[in-house]
Amino acid sequence: MPRHAVLPRRLGFLPFRGSTAVADGLLSRRKLEGRMWRRLLPDVYVHADAFCPDDHRMWCDAVALVLPQGAAIGGLSAAFLWGVDLLPRSPAQTRAVSVAVPLAVSMRRHERITAAHTRLDPGDVVRFANLPVTxxxxxxxxxxxxxxxxxxxxxxxxxxxxxxxxxxxxxxxxxxxxxxxxxxxxxxxxxxxxxLAESPMESRLRLLIIDAGLPRPVAQHDVHDSNGRWLARVDLAYPELLIAIEYEGDHHRERAHFQRDVARLNALHATGWIVLRFTADDVLRHPDRVVAEIGRARRNRRAA
Incomplete structure (x- = not known):
C-alpha cells in the first residue's frame, strides 16, 4: 500500500502545509489537488470534511502556518482565541484573521489576513492553543x-x-x-x-449614560429585600434611588426566560425599585430617548 494512503490523524482535521505533506511522502501533489482537500491559503490545505468557511479557529490555524518569525495572531482574532468573540458578523470579515507583525518583518498580503506592523516586546507573544497569540x-x-x-x-x-x-x-x-x-x-x-459588564450592549448602554453627563451607574448590582434576602441582580443601578437599568437581549424573549423575568420584576417592584428596560434598538437608534427616560426617573426619585 502506498505510504500516502495512510494519513496522520492531524491531516484529517487541522490545516497543514501542502509542501510539507508532499515532502514527507504523506500526499502526492496530484492527491493534494483532488476534491478531498480544500486550499485555504497559498500552500495551506485542510481536509474537505473539516472545512467550514465561517470557522474562525480554522482560519487562525491556517494563518499561523504562514506567519513570519516573531509574528502572532492579534487583535480581534487573539480576543477570539482568549474566549471573547467580538468578530464582525459578516462572513467575509469573520474569515479575515488579524495578525501582529514585528516592524522590520515583511508579510505577504492576502485577503484572509489583516496585518498590523507593530513593536512586539518580550512577553507580548505567547503560545496558546498551540498558536502564537498576543x-x-x-x-x-x-x-x-x-x-x-x-x-x-x-x-x-x-x-x-x-x-x-x-x-x-x-x-x-x-x-x-x-x-x-x-x-x-x-x-x-x-x-x-x-x-463586571456581561455583554457588549451593557458596555454600550453604560457608556451612553456616562456620555450624557449622568452619574456612572453601578454594574451588576445585587438587590436584597428588607430582611436581607437576595432578590435579583440588575445590569446597572442607582442603588440610592432604587433605579435599575436593564438591557434586554433577544434571549429574554424565550418563554422560560420571560417567565423568570416576570417574577423578578414583580419582586423588584414590591421592594420599591423602578426598572427601566432597553433593547438594542433603543440604545443604537434612540439614544436620546434612553437618556431622557433615565434622567426623568432620577429627577422623579429625587423629588419624591
Whole structure:
C-alpha cells in the first residue's frame, strides 16, 4: 500500500502545509489537488470534511502556518482565541484573521489576513492553543486603542470580564507605553472600564449614560429585600434611588426566560425599585430617548 494512503490523524482535521505533506511522502501533489482537500491559503490545505468557511479557529490555524518569525495572531482574532468573540458578523470579515507583525518583518498580503506592523516586546507573544497569540494584556492594549471609543471599551470590558487579565495590569502596561499611538484613547477607556459588564450592549448602554453627563451607574448590582434576602441582580443601578437599568437581549424573549423575568420584576417592584428596560434598538437608534427616560426617573426619585 502506498505510504500516502495512510494519513496522520492531524491531516484529517487541522490545516497543514501542502509542501510539507508532499515532502514527507504523506500526499502526492496530484492527491493534494483532488476534491478531498480544500486550499485555504497559498500552500495551506485542510481536509474537505473539516472545512467550514465561517470557522474562525480554522482560519487562525491556517494563518499561523504562514506567519513570519516573531509574528502572532492579534487583535480581534487573539480576543477570539482568549474566549471573547467580538468578530464582525459578516462572513467575509469573520474569515479575515488579524495578525501582529514585528516592524522590520515583511508579510505577504492576502485577503484572509489583516496585518498590523507593530513593536512586539518580550512577553507580548505567547503560545496558546498551540498558536502564537498576543498575550491577554497586549491584546487588550491593542483593542483598547481602536476607535471608536465604544468599540474599544466593549473589547476591554469583555477581556476583563473573561478574567484573562486584571485592570491594574493593563493600566501598568499602558503607563509603560505612554508614547505609543492612540494611548490617549486607551486612557479614557481605562477610566470607564468595568470588569463586571456581561455583554457588549451593557458596555454600550453604560457608556451612553456616562456620555450624557449622568452619574456612572453601578454594574451588576445585587438587590436584597428588607430582611436581607437576595432578590435579583440588575445590569446597572442607582442603588440610592432604587433605579435599575436593564438591557434586554433577544434571549429574554424565550418563554422560560420571560417567565423568570416576570417574577423578578414583580419582586423588584414590591421592594420599591423602578426598572427601566432597553433593547438594542433603543440604545443604537434612540439614544436620546434612553437618556431622557433615565434622567426623568432620577429627577422623579429625587423629588419624591
Amino acid at each position: 498575550s491577554p494584556v497586549r491584546t487588550a492594549f491593542d483593542l483598547g486603542r481602536r476607535a471608536p471609543l465604544a468599540d474599544a471599551l466593549i473589547a476591554v470590558d469583555a477581556l476583563l470580564h473573561r478574567r484573562t487579565l486584571k485592570l491594574p495590569a493593563l493600566i501598568r502596561y499602558a503607563t509603560e507605553r505612554a508614547g505609543w499611538p492612540r494611548v490617549t484613547l486607551l486612557r479614557q477607556v481605562l477610566t470607564l472600564a468595568e470588569p
